[in-house]
Amino acid sequence: MKGNMQSWGPNVAQIIEHARVNSPNVEVVSRLVSGEIHRTNYSEVCIRARKLGSALLKKGYKEGDVLASLALNSYRHLEAYFGVSGIGAVMHTLNFRLHPEQLVYVINHAEDKIIFVEVPFIPLLEAIKDSISDVQEFVVLCDKGEIPENSLNNVISYEEFIEDGDENFIWPKIDEDAACGLCYTSGTTGNPKGVLYSHKSNTLHALTAISSLDVSSDDVILMVVPMFHVNAWSIPFYAPLVGLKIVMPGMQMEGQPLYDLIDGENVTFAFGVPTVWMGLLGYCKSENLVLSSIKKTVIGGSALSLSLLKDLHETHDIDVIQGWGMTETSPLGTTNLVTPEMRKMPKEEMYQLQLKQGRACYGVELKIVDDSGNDLPNDGEAQGHLLIRGPWVIKRYFKAEKDATDKNGWFDTGDISTIDQDGYMTIVDRAKDVIKTGGEWISSIDLENAAVSHPDVVEACVVGLPHPKWDERPLMVIVTNGNSLSKDDVIDFLTDKVAKWWLPDEVVFVDELPHGATGKLLKYELRDKYENLYMEN
Numbered sequence: 001m002k003g004n005m006q007s008w009g010p011n012v013a014q015i016i017e018h019a020r021v022n023s024p025n026v027e028v029v030s031r032l033v034s035g036e037i038h039r040t041n042y043s044e045v046c047i048r049a050r051k052l053g054s055a056l057l058k059k060g061y062k063e064g065d066v067l068a069s070l071a072l073n074s075y076r077h078l079e080a081y082f083g084v085s086g087i088g089a090v091m092h093t094l095n096f097r098l099h100p101e102q103l104v105y106v107i108n109h110a111e112d113k114i115i116f117v118e119v120p121f122i123p124l125l126e127a128i129k130d131s132i133s134d135v136q137e138f139v140v141l142c143d144k145g146e147i148p149e150n151s152l153n154n155v156i157s158y159e160e161f162i163e164d165g166d167e168n169f170i171w172p173k174i175d176e177d178a179a180c181g182l183c184y185t186s187g188t189t190g191n192p193k194g195v196l197y198s199h200k201s202n203t204l205h206a207l208t209a210i211s212s213l214d215v216s217s218d219d220v221i222l223m224v225v226p227m228f229h230v231n232a233w234s235i236p237f238y239a240p241l242v243g244l245k246i247v248m249p250g251m252q253m254e255g256q257p258l259y260d261l262i263d264g265e266n267v268t269f270a271f272g273v274p275t276v277w278m279g280l281l282g283y284c285k286s287e288n289l290v291l292s293s294i295k296k297t298v299i300g301g302s303a304l305s306l307s308l309l310k311d312l313h314e315t316h317d318i319d320v321i322q323g324w325g326m327t328e329t330s331p332l333g334t335t336n337l338v339t340p341e342m343r344k345m346p347k348e349e350m351y352q353l354q355l356k357q358g359r360a361c362y363g364v365e366l367k368i369v370d371d372s373g374n375d376l377p378n379d380g381e382a383q384g385h386l387l388i389r390g391p392w393v394i395k396r397y398f399k400a401e402k403d404a405t406d407k408n409g410w411f412d413t414g415d416i417s418t419i420d421q422d423g424y425m426t427i428v429d430r431a432k433d434v435i436k437t438g439g440e441w442i443s444s445i446d447l448e449n450a451a452v453s454h455p456d457v458v459e460a461c462v463v464g465l466p467h468p469k470w471d472e473r474p475l476m477v478i479v480t481n482g483n484s485l486s487k488d489d490v491i492d493f494l495t496d497k498v499a500k501w502w503l504p505d506e507v508v509f510v511d512e513l514p515h516g517a518t519g520k521l522l523k524y525e526l527r528d529k530y531e532n533l534y535m536e537n
């Protein structure tokens, strides 16, 4: 028997309409490329998104067209999220840190018709313009008359583009499974793969994020996570849904400008990958500053280290919520909220629990399996391939011929994990990064975390290198804070923190580690660079 309630087809534009009616004056703050602070509110964002949506239709763009952005976190980009998807077109967010060849690949693979481009990225497009000749129009995210001299064809400013748009535009009804957004994986091996989100998946994901991250309307969110990657972890959807103020940092992601923005805008909740936090906390330490307005932070994308967790908690009195996910999971898969039980624990015990990646968000299921696909127990000990399924988890990559899941809908995340009796999932390593030595596994993440707890180690990266006797052995590559440190110092320091056979055979000191387009360590570069280190000895 069917229920007698009304059916509902979510178009993400309904989210910004909801904010216009219920939180019209809540601020949306952006630091512009010029450094100037721009203020608008949800009412204006919604009206301008309507103008953009209707202007696109007037100019002949239609449902199913893929329209791209090469942009920073700013109010016009936010308007485009709703203006583009709201008419049934697909918002394809481009990552400006991609290698030009990969940028060309994804623009052509997606068949982008428009690129909304931020002024500083125009040269990136000029350099590849002959290889992306199917793009019909470049809309520069600036005022009329502010477009710099350039060699692109069909260039128009965003303000001119939306000028004739209709402020009273009514969003069309679209199928709930219709495509809404497109984001490519970082593609550290092979070509990037496209993940095509739907209106339903983005809406359900946003609704779940609110409870899984404990978001409330009192919060003022600093959106440091980029809007070009996995929908900025869904903040552009759930912030207007809840009606809370968003603060966007634009280009300036260094310690001082971030600190000034947090302080000036009274930010209470900040989201970022560990590297951004390391920069900000380094600045606070050098200037003797405390992040007094921030109450909570979500850190994800890479493993959280104990030293970062302690610094945030003890120096800045911030609750750290670790999140785990990936492009293919929209991204939220698990979160680790600070619970009342945790607050009663001795500090060190609480930290150990917080270092776990967390429990499944309502709506997704997790399990671990062995190499043959057999289920493993949730006992906190068994390590296996982490599989996930749920309504915001990928089914098939964009334009792929077959599904990315098994016949029961499980997607293999490529991570090796444990899950304990209380449902807490812990990432042991990426399957491709785990170090296989003498038939046993070493977690590169655990070794890195042990190393960064040394006061002079700023960042550490561990990779497995081919070894004539043991198959692979670990190499540790370290960035120090400038104080002198030797291999022996590091090994001595690690000795009581990890098993003896985990200790790296070599420790190398460098000025900088290679990071990819989304801030992750590029371990394959180090593996290639030091490939023969142990074979030659």
Ligand code: ADP
Binding pocket: 185, 186, 230, 299, 300, 301, 302, 303, 304, 322, 323, 324, 325, 326, 327, 328, 331, 357, 413, 414, 415, 427, 429, 430, 518
């Ligand atoms: P993104 O979500 O940045 O697109 P990718 O899809 O490229 O990232 O990579 C997702 C991977 O990042 C995960 O499979 C996992 O290995 C790693 N990751 C994400 N969050 C965490 C976390 N909190 N701790 C450890 N690793 C993480």
